Amino acid sequence: MGVVKDRFKAKADASNVEIKDLIKEHGNKKIGEVTLAQAYQGMRGITGLVTETSLLDAQEGIRFRGYSIPELQEKLPKAPDGGEPLPEGLFFLMLLGELPTEDDVNHITNTWQRRSHVPNYVFATIDALPISAHPMTMFVTAVMALQTESNFAKEYAKGISKKDYWSSIYDDTMDLIARLPRIAAYIYRRKYKNNEHIQPNGLLDWAGNLAHMMGYEDESFKELMRLYMTIHADHEGGNVSAHTTHLVGSALSDPFLSYAAGMNGLAGPLHGLANQEVIKWIFEMQEELGTDDPTKEQIADYVQKTLAAGKVVPGYGHAVLRKTDPRFTAQMEFGKKHMPDDKLVNTVWKIYETVPPILQSLGKVKNPWPNVDAHSGALLVHFGLVEYEFYTVLFAVSRSLGVLASLCWDRALGFPLERPKSVTTESVKLWLEGKGQIWD
Ligand code: AMX
Secondary structure (H helix, E strand, O other), X not given: OOHHHXXXXXXXXXXXXXXXXXXHXXXXXXXXXXXXXXXXXXXXXXXXXXXXXEEEEOOOEEEEOOEOHHHHHHHOOEOOOOOOEOHHHHHHHHHHOOOOOHHHHHHHXXXXXXXXXXXXXXXXXXXXXXXXXXXXXXXXXXXXXXXXXXXXXHHHHHOOOHHHHHHHHHHHHHHHHHHHHHXXXXXXXXXXXXXXXXXXXXXXXXXXXXXXXXXXXXHHHHHHHHXXXXXXXXXOOOOHHHHHHHHHHHOOOOHHHHXXXXXXXXXXOOOOOHHHHHHHHHHHHHHHHOOOOOOHHHHHHHHHHHHHXXXXXXOEOOOOOOOOOHHHHHHHHHHHXXXXXXXXXXXXXXXXXXXXXXXXXXXXXXXXXXXXXXXXXXXXXXXXXXXXXXXXXXXXHHHHHHHHHHXXXXXXXOOOOOOOOXXXXXXXXXXXXXXXXXXX
């Protein structure tokens, strides 16, 4: 077994013992009261999942194994001459709960380089889709085509023991993460760059190689990709993409099937597709106003118009967060460092000053502050990546790190099939009339 794999097994064995004791002693304690409103309204605030890789605080934002984004930027190893963390290090941290050394990160980079070969039939599958297909459709289709490579599916068919599931899940995780940059870059070059493809560079890190294969050689863009891949990787377990991956995995669907399912959720406009919606919305605003440098007053009018049309302001609001997303702030800092005078980036900052009081004044929006998607597109446009339909693919590549590290833990801890109880409105009405809980 590999070094990281051995260490993961040791951690998982210890956690299994600890959690068994915890459930034995405290399993009957209530950790939340489920209300009727929660059942009807998206299960907000119900604590009903265990996800080891990260934890979201409504006020403070995300912490990955206890570390905030600024702490990760300081503590995780960086590329030579680079200032942003290598996402390989974040994966190591999420999987093992320990900060990696430079050697640990190099080991992951090399492992992913070694496992990165994408079979030709996957590219042929992408090519079979019309060029007009959305990049996320191409992406999940490619991941599904790659499912034929699943070690777990093959091992399961042979009849392996439950206690060995984690091993081939781990191998699938490493294979899949390793191959995603190649698949993403292929889709980008096929759809937007005349089908002219760029071979991987075996000396580059995971995110740097993605930038290279997409055709972006600027060192600042590679730095942006390292930051982007780090901050989008995980947001605890209840968000649509993480929860879906976990749920589908609980049926013992392999990591390819589970991750593809999760990414279909990421492709929704209330979740990961919001990054394309933000830039689309800003471009439409620029066109309507006839300027690429709108004033705050013009932006405020446009926001009111968006709301009056019954639409949401993309990039603002969150189901859990109640303050400015630290992932927004990290990107703002990147913008101040690398492109302080960029007009589009400055527009994003003006929107930040304009939108929250307007959303607050509606009286119903629980979080008027920007989320991660409010900023990412403007940084990408700065480097020439204007094809905004592609943005969610970048989010998906990054999200693989968190949801697949979590899937390794799900199988290592033997989490069972996920199957919450549902009720009908009819049964709820009978219960409210005092006629008993017919679901008991
Ligand atoms: N613009 C306008 N109205 C908004 C709003 C926004 N940005 N955010 C919330 N609202 C509205 C809701 O639509 C809802 O209206 P309704 O009662 O008429 O249906 C009301 O405010 C209450 O919603 P909430 O409890 O504050 O939010 P939620 O938990 O139901 O939904 C989210 C959260 C993210 C879907 C919502 O804020 C939204 O639609 N934001 C815009 C899309 C977006 O940026 N999504 C990306 C989120 C981050 C991510 O997953 N990548």
